[in-house]
Amino acid sequence: MSEAERFSVPRWQSGQPAELRVLDVDVEGPVLSDEARRVAERIASKYPTRRSAMIPLLYLVQAEVGWVPRRGMREVADVLGLTTAEVEAVATFYTMLKLHPCGRYIVSICTNPSCALLGARRLYERARELLGESAERVSEDGLFTLEEEECLAACDQAPVVAVNFLFYDRVSEEQLESMIEEIRQGRPPAASRGGIPGELKDISRVLAGLGTDRAAEVEDG
Ligand code: FES
Numbered sequence: 423m424s425e426a427e428r429f430s431v432p433r434w435q436s437g438q439p440a441e442l443r444v445l446d447v448d449v450e451g452p453v454l455s456d457e458a459r460r461v462a463e464r465i466a467s468k469y470p471t472r473r474s475a476m477i478p479l480l481y482l483v484q485a486e487v488g489w490v491p492r493r494g495m496r497e498v499a500d501v502l503g504l505t506t507a508e509v510e511a512v513a514t515f516y517t518m519l520k521l522h523p524c525g526r527y528i529v530s531i532c533t534n535p536s537c538a539l540l541g542a543r544r545l546y547e548r549a550r551e552l553l554g555e556s557a558e559r560v561s562e563d564g565l566f567t568l569e570e571e572e573c574l575a576a577c578d579q580a581p582v583v584a585v586n587f588l589f590y591d592r593v594s595e596e597q598l599e600s601m602i603e604e605i606r607q608g609r610p611p612a613a614s615r616g617g618i619p620g621e622l623k624d625i626s627r628v629l630a631g632l633g634t635d636r637a638a639e640v641e642d643g
Pocket residue numbers: 532533534535536537538572573574575576577580581582
């Protein structure tokens with residue numbers, strides 16, 4: 423066995439391959455508007471230590487752009503008085519922060535052992551057939567990003583699929599097909615444990631600790 427083969431990690435063991443998670447792409451120009459900067463300051467002021475606001479501010483960037491470009495990490499570092507390397511170290515660790523352009527709905531299929539034993543690999547391949555290969559970055563209609571996910575800690579409900587971080591339990595191929603169709607029609611189905619997934623920007627705003635009402639945020643600030 424060659425050195426390269428010895429150290430290559432089979433895709434099914436690695437979840438989302440690094441080359442799909444991190445791309446050498448960025449955006450030009452500021453990503454946080456003056457309004458978003460005011461919101462960022464308001465978020466940061468809620469914490470006794472400004473660095474503790476790092477993850478909410480990264481979600482704020484994701485809410486503004488739809489993903490987290492390096493330019494956004496630099497701006498978060500600037501707001502918090504940190505180095506860009508400190509922010510990058512956090513942003514590259516958390517997989518809910520997306521480091522490349524994404525569709526409006528992230529379809530994450532767990533392919534770890536419990537789910538794999540109950541057909542997750544076939545689900546993933548079926549999703550890829552339905553959404554097209556480009557969906558592993560962004561589907562041609564801009565609606566979907568398809569990704570393999572590591573264990574979602576819901577193994578007793580395998581196979582598990584998440585759409586914008588809300589879980590669907592014991593998903594069959596037929597259910598997957600109808601979920602995708604309903605999202606295409608603008609009616610995402612209710613998740614198994616409640617909630618209807620919003621678009622990635624809206625969900626990211628909530629994860630930043632904000633509501634979805636931008637006007638109220640500015641007034642609140
Ligand atoms: S293996 Fe899929 S949720 Fe744990």
